[in-house]
Amino acid sequence: MTSLQQAQPTQFSRILAIGAERGELVVTNDDIAGPIDSSDEWIRQRTGIVTRRRAGADKDMLDLAEAASNRALAAAGLTGADIDAVILSTITHMHMTPSAAAILAERIGATPAAAYDVSAACAGYAYGIGQADALVRSGLARHVLVIGAEKLSEIIDPTDRSISFLLGDGAGAAIVGPSDTPGIGPTVWGSDGSKATAIRQTHSWTELREDPSLGWPTLRQDGQTVFKWASFQMAPVAEKAMAEAGVTAQDIQVFIPHQANMRIIDQMKKQLGLPDTVVIARDIAETGNTSAASIPLAAERLLSEGQANSGDLALQIGFGAGLVYAAQVVVLP
């Protein structure tokens, strides 16, 4: 009898390159404070956000994803033809089908790569890195393109005081491939659907069909609930990711949490007991909260500005609507 062959595994994987694209518009707090009866000072104090980047009407989420992906490919010295799988995380693809990933794969010349979307909101990039790591080491793919891309300005309500004023548009892409040395620690991930309404779409498409007066659905969050969950329940997840990677807080050189709110970032640093020598990603101040794109955008800023270096050990953690979360320790490309 002929014996079945399985994919031949490879021992290690790593992130080969990162590419970024931010919305071209710089939106200040003063620009958006009026409809929410707020102020620049209040927004800075509560969120640490000074500006957020948004894309104009002529660009959609896929345009941002394409630009970031092409930059990552160029940085890795690869072309679309080298990509075996495209994993795109977004909550702002405006078609329920087909997937954005399949369209992106075609646009960047990655056809016929496997392509699929991930719905894990602000944890989507870390979910994607975890999947890419598994695909590469299992031998199912050699090079995987992971993208977090959002045009969140499509689903904001200018009068909403809960989340809309935090949000920005952008895309971050990473290419994961085989490595001679370990480059991606075990992903610690999970979900808590009991808090499914903590970050939510105002109403469903069927509700809109039944009652068109509801208008375009937008995002809302229970800010205090999310703050408490993220600030205090995500630190143990990050600690587990470090433990499973065989490192401690003293070994970490860079901390790249999802850029949700500067106050959450500061509280997580405190909870994790990270030494002051650890470089903390604070891209939220200029870019705003870009959901799945925030971790790669923040990483790209640290690398391009020289605050972090290739080879640094970085702890990254994404967390958001679901609720869902994922963390892993990676070697920066």
Place this chain on the structure above:
Amino acid sequence: MANTDQEILEGLAEIVAEETGLDTADVLLEKSFTDDLDIDSLSMMTIVTHAEDKFGVRIPDEEVKNLATVGDAVSFIKGAQD
């Protein structure tokens, strides 16, 4: 083990002082968290989380808005311990 009102007040004052930089002596039963102590909603969630750990109680998120004064928080924690 249940704490006395005075023990809860003192423990809470330490938590508030740590979060805000205020003196523990300023944290009195009649003080309003927002109006007197200038504690915003996010700092309040931090204080609540530390209070849950310190006193071994659970303070539901939807309950936090009802805790207007330090005395309200002491009463809630006492009730939750009993």
